[in-house]
Amino acid sequence: MITLVRRSAASRRMAVAAPVAALLVTILLNLALYTVMGKDPRAVFYAMLLEPFISWPSFSEVLLKMTPLLLIAQGLAIGFRAKVINIGAEGQFLLGAIFASAIPVWYPQATGPWIWPSMLVLGTLGGALWAVIPAFWRVRLNASEILVTLMMNLIAVQLLAWLLVGPWKDPMGFNFPQTVMFQWDAMLPTLIPGTRVSVALLLAFAASGAAYLWMQRSFGGYQMVVGGLAPQAACYAGFSQGRAVWLSLLIGGAAAGVAGAAEVAGPMGQLQRSISSGYGYSAIIVAYLGGLHPVGIVLSSLLIAALAIGGDNAMVSAGLPVSAVEVFQGTLLVAYLAAVVLVRYRLVRSGVPA
Amino acid sequence: MTLLSLRGLSKTYGTVRANRHIDLDVAQGSIHAILGENGAGKSTLMKLIYGVETPDEGTLHWHGKPLSLTSPNEARAQGIGMVFQHFSLFETMRVVDNISLVVPGTSRALAARIRALGEDYGLEVDPLAYVHALSVGERQRVEIIRCLMTDPKLLILDEPTSVLPPQSVERLFITLRRLRDRGVSILFISHKLEEIRALCDRATILRDGTVTGTVDPRDHDARALAQMVIGREMPHVTPPEGKAPGKVLLELAGLDHRPDDPFAQALHGISLTVREGEIVGIAGVSGNGQGELARLISGETRRHPQAGAEVLMMGKPVGHLGPAARRRLGLAFVPEERLGRGAVPEMSLSDNSLLTAHGLGLVRRGLIDRAAERRLTNDIIATCDVRTPGPQAEAGALSGGNLQKFIVGREIALAPKLLFASQPTWGVDIGAATAIRRRLADLKAGGTGILVISEEIEELFEICDRLHVIREGCLSPSLKVSEIGPEDVGRWMIGAEGGKAA
Numbered sequence: 001m002i003t004l005v006r007r008s009a010a011s012r013r014m015a016v017a018a019p020v021a022a023l024l025v026t027i028l029l030n031l032a033l034y035t036v037m038g039k040d041p042r043a044v045f046y047a048m049l050l051e052p053f054i055s056w057p058s059f060s061e062v063l064l065k066m067t068p069l070l071l072i073a074q075g076l077a078i079g080f081r082a083k084v085i086n087i088g089a090e091g092q093f094l095l096g097a098i099f100a101s102a103i104p105v106w107y108p109q110a111t112g113p114w115i116w117p118s119m120l121v122l123g124t125l126g127g128a129l130w131a132v133i134p135a136f137w138r139v140r141l142n143a144s145e146i147l148v149t150l151m152m153n154l155i156a157v158q159l160l161a162w163l164l165v166g167p168w169k170d171p172m173g174f175n176f177p178q179t180v181m182f183q184w185d186a187m188l189p190t191l192i193p194g195t196r197v198s199v200a201l202l203l204a205f206a207a208s209g210a211a212y213l214w215m216q217r218s219f220g221g222y223q224m225v226v227g228g229l230a231p232q233a234a235c236y237a238g239f240s241q242g243r244a245v246w247l248s249l250l251i252g253g254a255a256a257g258v259a260g261a262a263e264v265a266g267p268m269g270q271l272q273r274s275i276s277s278g279y280g281y282s283a284i285i286v287a288y289l290g291g292l293h294p295v296g297i298v299l300s301s302l303l304i305a306a307l308a309i310g311g312d313n314a315m316v317s318a319g320l321p322v323s324a325v326e327v328f329q330g331t332l333l334v335a336y337l338a339a340v341v342l343v344r345y346r347l348v349r350s351g352v353p354a
Numbered sequence: 355m356t357l358l359s360l361r362g363l364s365k366t367y368g369t370v371r372a373n374r375h376i377d378l379d380v381a382q383g384s385i386h387a388i389l390g391e392n393g394a395g396k397s398t399l400m401k402l403i404y405g406v407e408t409p410d411e412g413t414l415h416w417h418g419k420p421l422s423l424t425s426p427n428e429a430r431a432q433g434i435g436m437v438f439q440h441f442s443l444f445e446t447m448r449v450v451d452n453i454s455l456v457v458p459g460t461s462r463a464l465a466a467r468i469r470a471l472g473e474d475y476g477l478e479v480d481p482l483a484y485v486h487a488l489s490v491g492e493r494q495r496v497e498i499i500r501c502l503m504t505d506p507k508l509l510i511l512d513e514p515t516s517v518l519p520p521q522s523v524e525r526l527f528i529t530l531r532r533l534r535d536r537g538v539s540i541l542f543i544s545h546k547l548e549e550i551r552a553l554c555d556r557a558t559i560l561r562d563g564t565v566t567g568t569v570d571p572r573d574h575d576a577r578a579l580a581q582m583v584i585g586r587e588m589p590h591v592t593p594p595e596g597k598a599p600g601k602v603l604l605e606l607a608g609l610d611h612r613p614d615d616p617f618a619q620a621l622h623g624i625s626l627t628v629r630e631g632e633i634v635g636i637a638g639v640s641g642n643g644q645g646e647l648a649r650l651i652s653g654e655t656r657r658h659p660q661a662g663a664e665v666l667m668m669g670k671p672v673g674h675l676g677p678a679a680r681r682r683l684g685l686a687f688v689p690e691e692r693l694g695r696g697a698v699p700e701m702s703l704s705d706n707s708l709l710t711a712h713g714l715g716l717v718r719r720g721l722i723d724r725a726a727e728r729r730l731t732n733d734i735i736a737t738c739d740v741r742t743p744g745p746q747a748e749a750g751a752l753s754g755g756n757l758q759k760f761i762v763g764r765e766i767a768l769a770p771k772l773l774f775a776s777q778p779t780w781g782v783d784i785g786a787a788t789a790i791r792r793r794l795a796d797l798k799a800g801g802t803g804i805l806v807i808s809e810e811i812e813e814l815f816e817i818c819d820r821l822h823v824i825r826e827g828c829l830s831p832s833l834k835v836s837e838i839g840p841e842d843v844g845r846w847m848i849g850a851e852g853g854k855a856a
Contacts, residue, residue: 010700010748213721217721217722218720218721218722219708219712219717219720219721219722220720222705222708222722226698226701226709229698229699229700229701230694230695230698230699230700232691232694232695233694233695233696233697233698233709235654235677235695236652236654236677236687236689236695236696236709236710237677237678237709237710238653238676238677238678238679238680238681239678240676240678
């Protein structure tokens, strides 16, 4: 019989080894699955896991996809470590996109270098404002932020749909639910010529640096971590739980909002229904896969983005169904959650229990 | 005739010998008290009898035959029932539904039996009422009825009166006497001596896991019983001489507080002052309101904005302020629970220093100064003799006593004006405990006002200038340590003292 025994201290070696092992197990399991499905596992492996990294056009798409995931996940992870579980990044992302679109929709003729930065600022505000509502109710009435943020997502989707079929619909758009195409000055400058990668990637890395400073070095971040690990100790030391809830949700909302703004002002170039493609939810997986650590999240966002691009590749070249990528993501998360247990516990083989 | 007989029962948890060679005989049709301080081994003994735990050695005879129990189910089948201090009832269900979970039968038949039992024993309760609508006394009656449904020969009651208001206590006693008269034996766990004298035929006294005597409580007065419970010969201590106490640092004047948690002890009319350069102790059996009082003083329980003046600290009203604001005024606090309250188990000792000592230059422009943090932690480890591999060790990996030394050291390092320590030497070995007491005395000599909550009367007599005794949420008047003896404290602890104030 094998039993779990708690380690006296978390194992740093395991903290690094666990995600790697989880990834290897996931790859093996899924390749076995593809074989059973009658696909050539080598072709899938190449299209899904190698091509995104070795082909430059693919890799630039990976970076593009990584940008919103990285931004949102860094914001969410801060809240998760304070045990404020914000499931509402999707809605906060949409609100960020909506707020940012206000400028090009209302002033389509405006020109000037101030436009795209103002759109990012507006997007940040929009995402944060959407998070104000769950934060208020959590602090005021102890309403579960998990449920409130989740429901706010549904409202955000409907708000977007109404804008696109109503007041913000492009009058020349043949009744498609989308806004006008944004003017040149409402688009983020491109970072790498010849690709769609914009300065938002720099912003995401800057946000990662800020998250590192805040969570690993600052006293404010420390207070939030204490509140997450031992609420009684936070209360004893006089760290305000309400402040932690507000900060968690506002930071998470702001990060998701700016990601939304960068998406409409970047690859999209207009506000549409499909601007998100589930970034707000994928970012939750990214945050946990990264161990809620700012450095880990950089790696996990790269991995999840590469999987998404690689999955598309595999669909085209190896005939893999759409759901196969989701199965891969799901397997990865389950394998990771199982593996992280070994960070704090070790396996002990024991005979008959005494 | 002897119903239950224990011989040489022992139980050890790790290094703690909770029960040592317990001999106990419970006669049929008697009310037998188990008396002792908290931690004397009462609960362990009851768990052994009820089959929750199995003894390491010793035998248990039931009706003269040897019996070994491995689960409460077996105990119930043999006719042993137990009512725990905290009830296990589903509040959203009716009385009869709660009982039908353990007793077979239709609701209608059960309701009839509940009514019949109620009339027989004075346990009136409406079987169709919802539990959440019942008072504490009524809920206890439901628990007792549930036990009686299985027709027990022995009923174990764990501190049944601790949750009851005085008028319900008398009703409970009538019920228990009726049960005894019909041949049911009762094991009655309590530390309230007057109740035991009023109710019980026999009393077995436990101290440090061993039986120190079995007496007829009616032959002894409460004072003599208290002596047996507290037990040890009190060392003669000279009260510490000090400067005349200075300014008032902490003042509570007639504070009333009813906590949200129904199992928490309400506080009534608490009046207390602590001055510069004195140590004030609060004695009492735990669970009499110490935890609630501690939270009110530390600020973890905040009162409404108008109640600021109910707690005065360094002369300022702080009743409505949280712990951070009170700490800024110069309060330091050692809580009763170390893991999860006084320290974060998953964090290193260094990071745990930061928890309350962040004001000592450990944070600069919002960023943590890791070097300063490590220096302070090393200081605490050295001065308090904390046994640990180093400041990087996780707090959760330290033994209880070592962590206690660390927390006390950290709070003393804050150089507080007012230090409030709850059970400062609990679980600490004798040498370290003496060291902690000496440091408290040094602080006092330096003008710090100190408030100590402790269950150890010896400790309080050794270090305190004045004492209060807390009992059922009420605080005794201030007692000068130089003018009283441990027996006086014992009398206040059990409520035998009423009027006399020092």
